[in-house]
Amino acid sequence: MLSNLLKKNAVTIIDGNGISWCEVIQVAAEPLVNNGSIMQLYVNSIIETIVRDGPYMNIGPRVALIYTPFSKYVRQTCISLLKSNVPIALMSQEHMVNLWFVIAFSDAEGRLKLMRAMTMLLTDPNNISQLLLARDVDALLKVTNTVK
Template identity: 35%
Template sequence: MLAEHLEGNIRFLQSVDSWEDGIQEAAAPLLKNGSITSAYVDDMIQNVHTNGPYIVIVPGIAMPHAKNEGGVNSTGVSYLQLEQPVVFPQNKEVKTFFVLAAEDSDGHLDLISDLSSVLMEDEIQDKLEASTSEQEVLDAIKMAE
């Protein structure tokens, strides 16, 4: 299920200027395909300003998300991998972003639990980190599904 949502929404970049840019770049495919609006991107960034870097769920990996207050048109997931880490508040370095956008809170929890089970496995984290193509990312995620 997670891999299906990710298809076509995976990007690789050298670096970003700030963690806010990281969230914007990570969310760009969902914005482009109409899954989310720019209001949702703003909400995800505001969440970190308000609540701190709680979206950095394991070292190196952030999972930006927000409540759907009209900014999510359809459920989607996007992925961004950076070569150079970007630093979140509290000096948390991040190279991998999974943006979650769910139409409702049930979908949200399903996505978070799918992703958590993927990220609990070191082997899969290592494979993601070594990925250089969309197919490699999808293959790594399918291993856990």
């Protein structure tokens, strides 16, 4: 499933120094906006949701699953991944993140399949370790592509 959705051009690695959580979300979502999968309004609504509801998207140590329920701004189910070499605070130092997954769903079936795949990926501590140690996009994709 992830190998069908997470393409090389939607995976980014940055240093992470001097960038805010708002900026990192913009950069992480940029490939999906550029390829037409989501509208910029989707990204704006993500940021508004975090400001309003807090950093609940920080689903575990150093991992954030970034999304919003506003599917009217989604053209197709999609995912992008940004890895920051330096952890970035998602609103506060209590929520330090290196792996920023931006996900969007165009329908219920896409949501179910993508969430199942993300659960399989992110509940395996070995996968998280390998993603955090990855130094290039191909190494990140090697881990994500193991999820069926």
